[in-house]
Amino acid sequence: MPSHSAKSAARDPFFSSILAVLWILLAFFVLYPLLRLFLRAFTTDSGTFSLQPLLKVLGNPDNVHAFGNSLLLAAVVGVGGTLLGFVYALVAGRCGLSPRWTRVIDTINLLPLISPPFTISIAILFSFGSRGLITYDLLGISRYSAYGFTSTAAAEIITYFPVSYLTLRPILAAIDPSMENAAFSMGASRWRVFRSMTLPLAMPGLLNAFLLLFAASLADFATPLILAGNQFPVLPTEAYLQITGQFDLQGGALLAVLLLLPAAVVYFVQRHWLAGRSYVTVGGKATQRSDVEIVAPAVRRLLITLCTCLTAMILYFYLLLLYASLVMAFGANSTFTLANYHTIFTDGREVIVDTLIIAAIATPLGGLYGMLVGYLVARRKFVGRHVLEVTTMLNYALPGTIIGIAYLLAFNDPPVELTGTAFILIACYIFRYSPTGIRATVALLHQIDPSLEEASESLGASSSRTFRRITLPLVMPAFFTGLGVMFIRSMTAISATIFLISISWNLITVRILENMTELALGPAAAFSVLVVVVVYVVLMLVARALASLRTQQGGRIENILGG
């Protein structure tokens, strides 16, 4: 099976035109804004380019401290979130749960991902603070501080682990059982099989999930803003404060640029790790399913218990939210009321519609874009492939605030005046939130034998047809992951959005944030509940539509909402 064939770009019109379009888009929506930002960051007051500002920023021990904190937080969140996602993926894919339970877990675990800005953080504050519902009311611990590293890391892990779960589940599902069986038959214990087969074969997924989580945590300013307290400054928050507090755009931009370094290192490490090894487990020969129980009953119980507890906690957070949306004033006046919903459906009607329109446009575009980039990067050989791959990650790895500002700088003036339009929001979403889809696709393609695509080509199918009929269905779970995350982010993004919304285009999340700062917890909670409901309904419908589409062709691949 000499399978790693070189495909020449030159003779494939579909491919080369796609590539050209992609580069133009990336140049315009990723490189150009960042260039504008960098120019700003590295220009001195006298208007000349200089590294002086950077050195100044680096010379500040507080910044170095914050940088270290950011790395620590990102590493912990990356590892913790990836592992937690992996545990869930194991429970869903290896513990023989009934499809119904898998679906329940799936559904609840999407919640943190959907969580509109700050919900998890606020819920943690209310639950674990000095008068927290759990720490004080339940456990009687008073004066417990919910601020600091632990709670920040916990909140981020809970918020981001679904990404890891969504990336890893299809990976686990695609591991050929005969690999594990072969190891078993040689007398390996379950633990050993897990260690030497399941885990390494899931490596592309694990590394990609880690990369996603690491970068996400590195760029997250909202959670630390609320939870980190004063002992634990991190770079994105510092950058945010620099810009919105000191109005020092240059300083903020420089801090943000620093964040690219660790993200890049992680990217290259994961690439190096995966290079030269093969993870193909979906070969040209279909394997029979197997009755072997991969997970020992005791471990299975343990895992399920663990997941159930965490799932229960997530559920509790959101019940808290639901409760807050149904009372006059959370914690003060528990009278039941629908007034909050009334408010959002009258005052908020316009933002709901705006948000939905933008999400409806950004989701399919972003999903396809992610899929396509993932495919090109994993399957095609062309000059500048790695540069392209890195470029697609840039907007993701930078704090949203920075991206927002960069877009504002780049697209505020003619000739490319896009500010004030929906277009700028859509573009921002597509190029900022598709890396999940990209990484998931890349990881999954690592497992699929290229001979399947070759077979299609030999049967006369063009590259585009091969892509649509063979590649796409095979990476459908990753596509779903990308699509789902894209939609969820379009519904809930805040950091970049703050700078891109306009009088014509305002979004739900901005309203939620606003409500929070206005101390209007009720409407904020009601909006959040609305977002959650909308996301679920839409994902469910999409999943169902696509599922029925696939059963016509006799597909068998799981989707984002289970079974």
Next chain:
Amino acid sequence: MASIPTPQPVPIRLEGIVKRFDHNVKGRIAAVDNVDISVAPGELLTLLGPSGCGKTTTLRMIAGFEHPTEGSIFIGDHDVTRLRANERNIGFVFQNYAIFPHLSVFENVAYGLRVQGRPEAEIRSAVEQVLDLVGLGGYGTQQPHQLSGGEQQRIALARAIVFQPRILMFDEPLSNLDAKLRGQMRGEIRELQKRLGITTVYVTHDQEEAMAISDRIAVMNHGSVVQIDTAEALYARPCNAFMANFIGKSNLLPGQVLQADARGAQVRVLDQTLQCLQAAPEVRAGDAVRVVVRPEQISLAPGGGPGSASVISRTFLGEKTEYQVQAGTATLHAVAYGAGASARLAEGQAVQVVLPAEGNAIIRD
């Protein structure tokens, strides 16, 4: 290979094994249907049968990858029906190889030894030895995706035999190798298996391979075992038409029993009287039966005359030449070996057909 004390050979016994699958059109089908097989300690038993007859499924159940819908499996004295695969200590060569894609060739082969916690030096020498054995010395650091189909198959083979399991299972381990290598490999497998006394179940679709390697052969069809016996017995006394045609080629010539007793029967076939072995249940004078005549037992001599036949087609196959011959209403398959006169008959030529006078099998279905 590794020099641990050879374990005591164990018997395997399948009792009333049934495995059902859902078939989209045919409903619930029995891929394996009420199979009883006993493999003696140290024996090499081959499962032979047409594609889709249930060989792999049977093997997978013995190895513990699949649970039987009904029936029990014993290894030694233990009922292992519900035992997990890694407690059965079985070396398994998968039909799809199941090479670990993320491990180098060396690590693939070393896996079983590492599981057993052998010292590094021993592992190294054992792996190198077995790689030499399968003709892949020096391939240790290659990655699986850099190997040809046959090379992958040999890695799968090496991986299963190197750790000297109590039981070996082979699922078409040589299907992607050329005749020469196949011959050589099956020799090695057989030698190793005999030397270590490892009870072995071997699946192949290749009759010749089955005959060359097996102590006994179980021929399966449609999920059931049709006949179990040594190669010579299966060849000499096929129990029905399927067997007659599946192990070697046969001409099934209709005939009339002239006279019969416990030891044998005389049957009139194509105007010749043949001495035949008695069938079970016994045939009696007057019965209409079919006589199994192997193509290589038919002599063809050029020349016409009364009762002569004519050559319909001729296929040259190197060491032998195959003919189809029209004799009356019957079409006979015959084979001539070497380059003698009977190997140079032309299509359309008239020939004399001589059937073997004795030792023929009768079938009565």
Next chain:
Amino acid sequence: MASIPTPQPVPIRLEGIVKRFDHNVKGRIAAVDNVDISVAPGELLTLLGPSGCGKTTTLRMIAGFEHPTEGSIFIGDHDVTRLRANERNIGFVFQNYAIFPHLSVFENVAYGLRVQGRPEAEIRSAVEQVLDLVGLGGYGTQQPHQLSGGEQQRIALARAIVFQPRILMFDEPLSNLDAKLRGQMRGEIRELQKRLGITTVYVTHDQEEAMAISDRIAVMNHGSVVQIDTAEALYARPCNAFMANFIGKSNLLPGQVLQADARGAQVRVLDQTLQCLQAAPEVRAGDAVRVVVRPEQISLAPGGGPGSASVISRTFLGEKTEYQVQAGTATLHAVAYGAGASARLAEGQAVQVVLPAEGNAIIRD
């Protein structure tokens, strides 16, 4: 199958094809090394050779999945070296099947027809027909993971032939099928290929299959083509020792040329004088050569006496019995067919060896 007008058969030509890979230990190896092959329009050419000799790699380059490091490939009059796979119109049966796991059996087979945009009714009937042909009628709605190894291989076969490409490439398409089905399938392939005049390149490791199906056979070894010719010519006049042993078995008996001219040579071997075919370059009287004697050409008769030999081993293989015989210092392989006296020699028995008097090939390497 589908009834579009049969396309004009096209020739294929490989010129100086080289393909190099990185081997972790051996460095940069040439998996295919300077191969020139011409396939005539409508011809079926088989690539035969030991595992790892470069068959698959050659085939993949013709199909366009891999680009040659050096050399050119022509299909018809066109240099397709840089053309993409889907522009070459080649039906390919992969060694690893490459079944689309997400499509049902029916959709797998229908794929090529759908690409061509055939009407639904035509697709349906063509697919059902070809599924019947490969013995899988009624399996249309099954999913690939529900199929046995051989069934999957047959799907791969059906998928490649149903859309009647200009060129067909088979990479060990029958390796997981039993002898009977294999014989039947290769008959079908051959019949179809001839009827439609599709130029075909066929890879197999099975010498018998190669001989039965091919117009010509190209034998490869270590990435190069050793000899290309018809089956009979390869068998009768192997060009070197590798060939003599690869196609069929041979005894390579050392001898001394007594006398030679353009038409032939007389060689003294084992105290017998054999009439041999002249080799290229020609041998002359006094040369030390080796004579190719096929096992089936050796006659063994029980009996001792001067110059007699003795049986070292005996293997019963159904239609034939193989012997190893010690004759002086030489060990001979011989075969006896059927159940005659020469098939019942015992190990240790003394025998008389008779070599064929004429038509023997000489090799001089």
Next chain:
Amino acid sequence: AGLTGPATARAAETLNVYSIWPEPYAKPMFKAFTQETGIKVNFLRFSSGEALARIIAEKNNPKIDVLFGGPIETFAAGVENGVFQVYRPPSTKVLPDRFKSPGGYWTAIADDPLVFMTNTKFLKDNHLQPPASWDDLLNPAYKNMLQMADARTSGTAVTRIFSVLEVNHRDENKTFAYLKKLRQNVQTYTKSGGGGTIPIGLGQAGGGIFFIVDALETRDKGYDVTISFPKEGIGAAAEGIAIVKGAKHLDAAKKLVDWATSAKMQSLLAPNKINFVPANPQVKTEPGLAKILSTAHIIQIDDKYAGANRKRIVQKWVDEVLNAK
């Protein structure tokens, strides 16, 4: 909303505004303005930092005409970044100096004193009186139970620090010694001025220092909080308005500034339950608010002094207080 085309290029008589006042405050004001002038106001609400960051980033091609509301801190920073243009509305004449930009860039529309806000139950549980002195907040009973704003992002915090400075007669050593001691009791410094109000309302924190608007809002929501003032005195911050340089609807913008600084708009504050103190001396403070303020000792923070030292003091606070180990 149309998918493309900047919203600014719409009907003639519209005005685009970033409001730092929350929507419930800003909306009735603009509604009244529209009734009065027929000019439609499109507005987006941002926190002060985000609003100004946007205006700065949009400097070359401004998307809005007026920045409405928000502490004059923000406006001062805007002036430094050159994003506002000079406009002196008619009411400038009647306003005290504190309520107008020296350069004429911004004008105040309201005043907002700081207060101590504590959770009543917390006080009771710990047998405390409502804090009546700055030093009361140093009581170990408050350890880890205070929340107040971060000076890097919040005008509330800056006003607080300058209050302490003024109380200490601008003795920086004494001031920072106090602030450092205070830090021992601070659970977290929040990013927005009102960020601590709900936690205090819920009892997560015991108390903090806030603008009176936020404190009263919390109380009005139903949270049981106590408002008190330090006897030494406490500062106040004005809320401003300014026209963005390059505003596309200059005339309308001027009209809005005129109106916002007039008695007309500011007398709408009380009816709308907005607890700002009107800047325009012609408007009377709402009696309820006036009653609360009657117990307060509001001190003046010298603008010149504050303006000149703000950056340095904030940095010093960050270095010596916030990041103190």
